[in-house]
Each structure stands twice: as C-alpha cells, then as structure tokens.
Amino acid sequence: MNITNEAIDFLQTALEEEETKSVRVITEAGCCGPTLGLAVAVAEATDEVKHFDDLTFAVAKEAEALAANVTLDVESTEDGMTLVLHGLQPSC
Structure with missing residues (x-):
C-alpha cells in the first residue's frame, strides 16, 4: 500500500486529539466479499507497520493482498476533504 503525503498530513490532523495515533x-x-476499511487502532503483532512522524x-x-496496489489519498468534496483508496478493486 502506498500513502500520499497529503493523506499523512490529513490523518495527523484528524488524530491530533486522539489518544491513539x-x-x-x-x-x-x-x-x-472482503474489502478494505480503516480503523483508528493500535497495530497488532502480525501487521506490516510503517511510521510517519x-x-x-x-x-x-489479512488485508495485505487487497492493499498491495492501493494508494491512500485525500480528495476534496463538497463536504470537505475525505480519505480515498485509489486502485481498490470492486468486490462485485
């Protein structure tokens, strides 16, 4: 999985008040079938982990295969900025 700098900045701001970063x-x-989701949660022992600041x-x-060619990014919508997963194959 790839993560854009914009997504990292967005998440750092969004998690500023959270106890878990x-x-x-x-x-x-x-x-x-299965798809990808994001959760504010600590890493587990079997997770692939990266640190950004x-x-x-x-x-x-169990998400590694689905996430292999996906990029986490942000998009501007009429409701504001939101996280998006580019390259995620539809499950149907």
Missing part, C-alpha cells in the same frame, strides 16, 4: 487497514465485509500506519495480515 495509529491507523490500521483491515478487511471488512463488502457486498460480494508521530503516526503509525499498519496493514493487517
């Missing part, structure tokens, strides 16, 4: 990429149930970014073992 860690984001985990996990698998979630999608309409036709004071932010820990972890990919759960």
